[in-house]
Amino acid sequence: NAGVTQTPKFQVLKTGQSMTLQCAQDMNHNSMYWYRQDPGMGLRLIYYSASEGTTDKGEVPNGYNVSRLNKREFSLRLESAAPSQTSVYFCASTFVETQYFGPGTRLLVL
Amino acid sequence: QKEVEQNSGPLSVPEGAIASLNCTYSDRGSQSFFWYRQYSGKSPELIMFIYSNGDKEDGRFTAQLNKASQYVSLLIRDSQPSDSATYLCALERASGSARQLTFGSGTQLTVLP
Numbered sequence: 408n409a410g411v412t413q414t415p416k417f418q419v420l421k422t423g424q425s426m427t428l429q430c431a432q433d434m435n436h437n438s439m440y441w442y443r444q445d446p447g448m449g450l451r452l453i454y455y456s457a458s459e460g461t462t463d464k465g466e467v468p469n470g471y472n473v474s475r476l477n478k479r480e481f482s483l484r485l486e487s488a489a490p491s492q493t494s495v496y497f498c499a500s501t502f503v504e505t506q507y508f509g510p511g512t513r514l515l516v517l
Numbered sequence: 518q519k520e521v522e523q524n525s526g527p528l529s530v531p532e533g534a535i536a537s538l539n540c541t542y543s544d545r546g547s548q549s550f551f552w553y554r555q556y557s558g559k560s561p562e563l564i565m566f567i568y569s570n571g572d573k574e575d576g577r578f579t580a581q582l583n584k585a586s587q588y589v590s591l592l593i594r595d596s597q598p599s600d601s602a603t604y605l606c607a608l609e610r611a612s613g614s615a616r617q618l619t620f621g622s623g624t625q626l627t628v629l630p
Contacts (some may be wrong), residue, residue, distance in 0.1 A: 438615040447525065449605060449622040450561070457615035465617070497560055501616050504549070508560035 409433055411509035413498050419515045420488045428483040428512050430498030438501040439481040440465075441473060443494040444511075450497065456481055488516045520544060521621035523606050529627045536593040538624050540606030543587070549609035550582055550589045551618065556602045564604075565591070596628040 411432045420426055432439065437458045442450040452465030456475040470492060472484045485492060493516045498509040522541045530536045538552075549568050553561035567573045567580040567589065579592040589608075593600055603623040610617045 447622055449521075450607075450618075450620040452617060452619075455615055455617065463615075466619075504551070504566045505563045506561075506616075506618060508562070511560055 411498055411500055411507050413496075413509035413512050415512060416510065417513045419517065420485075421517050422489060424488050425484065425486050426488065427485075428496055428498075428514075429480070430482065430509055431480045432498075432500040432507070433479065434500060434502060434507065435478065436500035436502050436507075437478070439475065440499040440501070440506070441471075441481070441483045442497045442499065443467065443492075444497060445494050453483065453496075488514075490516045492516050519621070520619050521606055521608055523604075523621035523624045525622055526625040527627055528624055529629055530596050531629050532596060532598060534596050534628075536596045536600065536626055536628070538591040538593075538604050538606075538626065539588060540590065540621055541588045542606075542608050544608065544610075545584075545587065547608040547610070550580070551607040551609070552578075552580060552589075552591045553605040553607060553620075554602045555605060555623065561605055593626075596626075598628045598630050601627050 414429045440455040441453040451467050454473040456462045459478045474482045496512045499506045551566045552564045555561040565580045567582045573580045577594045581590045603625045605623045606621040607618040
């Protein structure tokens with residue numbers, strides 16, 4: 408039981424490049440989330456998915472798109488990366504009161 | 518005003534002391550409150566949640582909620598160096614489709630041996 412997994416762990420992009428962050432959970436949870444964490448800013452919700460086939464915007468969705476591929480997988484795409492998207496990205500899934508977080512992806516946009 | 522405010526610290530306490538972490542919030546409609554711990558370079562993990570006014574204890578941890586004053590706190594008794602981490606306060610927004618959490622910016626705690 409791996410919990411929530413994320414790939415890649417680290418990524419360096421140039422401005423304007425695109426990439427997809429992958430997230431998968433093996434706990435059969437319905438709800439999944441993408442957050443970004445910047446120094447001094449706490450965690451901010453980018454997008455979430457209440458269940459397979461649904462996605463909704465969070466607090467900071469601009470510049471991102473998501474896909475809930477199936478119940479296990481929820482991906483985050485940056486179509487044209489900008490330096491302001493340099494951050495640590497966490498995926499999470501929820502069971503009752505508990506959000507379980509993945510290990511995070513550190514993204515640097517030059 | 519931020520929805521969830523925490524003193525960023527750093528807060529330093531000696532080993533064995535009580536660490537007190539505080540959080541205030543602006544949305545009076547918030548019903549559920551959470552404390553997450555995040556070690557440096559790691560992901561957050563849930564310590565406790567609280568729904569009702571008063572105290573909730575779990576081992577060395579006590580969460581306190583006062584909805585009238587709009588604050589929630591976390592007490593750590595007999596603090597250990599392994600408690601050194603950033604503590605994130607979060608509240609749950611009322612939402613029909615999924616639980617959505619709003620996090621504070623965190624308080625960095627250092628427990629000195």
